[in-house]
Amino acid sequence: GEYDVELPNAERLVDDNQLVNDNEINTEKSLDGEDNGGGPAPIMGQGFVTGGISMTYRSVALKKWFQAPTVRESRGKPGEMGKPVKIGADMKDIMKEKFKENQFNLLASDMISLNRSLTDVRHENCRHKHYPSKLPTTSIVIVFHNEAWTTLLRTVWSVINRSPRSLLKEIILVDDASERDFLGKKLEDYVAKLPVRTFVLRTEKRSGLIRARLLGAEHVTGEVITFLDAHCECTEGWLEPLLARIVQNRRTVVCPIIDVISDETFEYITASDSTWGGFNWKLNFRWYRVPQREMARRNNDRTAPLRTPTMAGGLFSIDKDYFYEIGSYDEGMDIWGGENLEMSFRVWMCGGLLEIAPCSRVGHVFRKSTPYTFPGGTTEIVNHNNARLVEVWLDDWKEFYYSFYPGARKASAGDVSDRKSLRDRLQCKSFRWYLENVYPESLMPLDYYYLGEIRNAETETCLDTMGRKYNEKVGSSYCHGLGGNQVFAYTKRQQIMSDDLCLDAASSNGPVNMVRCHNMGGNQEWVYDAEEKWIRHTNTGQCLQRATRDDASTPLLRPCNYAKGQQWLMESKFKW
């Protein structure tokens, strides 16, 4: 094998029937220790119970050393078993005040044990899975900027408490120029006492999460790097499924299912196991339903690894050498954003695999807004990062991004020649290949006839989404030539689409709505007759006609005639 560390529980894997069953787990008594959120670390010895944690071992004493400890419920503490924390009415003002520090309910977090218990959220069949007897060791890299004490340390403790000790090489915390005192010496002293080697690195100046991770990665001595955000909670059995996939193929980048830790109550809420990562025209990362073809490839086994077109970015394992072979990260990216899609495209296009291991589940505190500054401006930075990624990886499809989001053209990508030569050197495949083979369901269509504005020959107005949302009427307005709401793709599937919206008509004389694209033809199929300039709705046989005078901005379906109001031009050049 490529890894020389053997998991000493090989015998556990010999026979299915020897696997631990539920009544063998959690049979030990728990001690009700004290563990106040921000207080001193409960020092965990191997096989001992302290500070409200009880490590449960399974039958044979010899196995003690390597088994992942199980965190047991300490009764009477808020948030145990992942339950929501309720804040009394008298505390609401303080709660609101503290919320602003991190954009999550810090008061609630501070009330919860750093070692809080969680329910075993895995699919039942995950508990009986076999993993290779030889798994690589991993180092955990957690970067943070101004993170709260309790969320950061709860992340660390959840790693310690729920990872087989033999697989856990070290925990590397990278402080990205935080301005909070307790993240200084206090943190260093605290982590020095942890039962797993843990240390703090510091970027000299604010460098953003991408470069902070690169710094952390340099210090990794394990065989696999596992990245986590600084406000996570790892659950029972989270690590083995990640490492096992890398043993299978070292070019696999593996993510857990990312569950939700509520920013309001810190409740642990399970996420769907049937979503994967995608992106829209604006290059926002989004979760979408896993298509049937991928379910079928996995023989409808919901516990089998899922191939995902993109990843959220914060939580994944990667073979350390492979991380560098494949180009680690783009150092030209600042603060936040874009690196997750960049890595997703790169991994797929350059011969790797990107997966979600559904038996691995890690909670993450999802926030509605960012608590920290973006030196240089939030949009500027995100647009800069995205510009770098589209210039290097998106080929022709970068036009979807720029035309739909014209503001992004102002951002400069800077020098991307190094990243382009990386792409050459690795002989990566094209974005077309990616769309064809990895992500045919993408909102960026593989084949399209046209991308631009659609202008009415009579009124000289353009189809316009008017910024409206799902199930609303498509509009039309003065052609501004800037793209955005007036950009449509006419695809080979005969859709007229704008990002995730498709022109859709359910009846023959009605308005035309914008409905989530379903890629199945039906009411969303349109034939453009280049000679008559008709946009003809296949199901009804009707033609799209300019808005009438009484409903000035809503194009309609009408029987096809030869009037100018039914002629649409798809030939614009934008003014950039």
Ligand code: LR7
């Ligand atoms: O300047 C910074 N320096 C940092 O060290 C800014 C941030 N950070 C740290 C920060 O403290 C945190 O630990 O970087 C980590 C991620 O930042 P968050 O938690 O503020 O942002 P997020 O959860 O929205 O980040 C998601 O998108 C990012 C895009 O750059 C990264 O890929 C994050 O890792 C990613 N997080 C996840 O994937 C968790 C699931 C979220 C989803 C979907």
Ligand code: MN
């Ligand atoms: Mn995060």
